[in-house]
Amino acid sequence: MTANFNPPIKDHQMALISHQFFPVGIYNQVELGRHQGEVVMKPRRRRKKNKGEGGSSGLRLKKRKLNQDQVNLLELNFGNEHKLESERKDRLASELGLDPRQVAVWFQNRRARWKSKKLEEEYSKLKAEHEATIVHKCRLETEVLKLKEQLSEAEKENQRLLEVIRCDGVSINSPMSSSLSMEAMRPPFLGEFGMQGLENIFCVPENSYINGMEWVNLI
DNA sequence: ACGGCGAATCCGTTACATCA
């Protein structure tokens, strides 16, 4: 930021300077209204926050929209650089027939709009990422459920085989059976934690509604 | 080093213009 060390220019002085640089009639932006059929131009004054300014005088600030050419040139300049140096501001103001203050205000408001739009875009992007992550999480949870079922089936089969071996009276001393008998003495794998333990893996919150997504169907 | 000053900028708000 480069400071300009010209003496401070108050608003009313700005209006006077403006009229020095630009012929009368160019400025329609500070028109305050009409009085007896004539356009009344007044130096802009700082507005009070309370409403009803000029109410009793009958003069009301008339805000004029910038015309399309002015906006186009401003947009073009904003596209090149969002910051507005003093020199560029004056040059633009001269080209557009506007008060430099108006150019500064336009850039200020334009930056605000740009920032707001950026934030909106960022929000949409994060929202999409969040939803994709939730879908991924649900898929993983479903996969865990399937694996859990497979494990349970395997455990059942294991138990069944051990029963068969026990009924057939296979010798404990036989090398083939020793490992099996050890297995039989060992509690089942799942038994260590129980099925309750596995249930804790699934941390699906109570309120797990996800923006109307029927995630089960997606899998 | 420090405070004062002026300029630029940001943020929130107000007021006006336009449109459905």
Next chain:
DNA sequence: GTGATGTAACGGATTCGCCG
């Protein structure tokens, strides 16, 4: 006529660089 929306303009606060 009216509410919603867009935007020009404002006011206050903050930041930055220079100067005495």
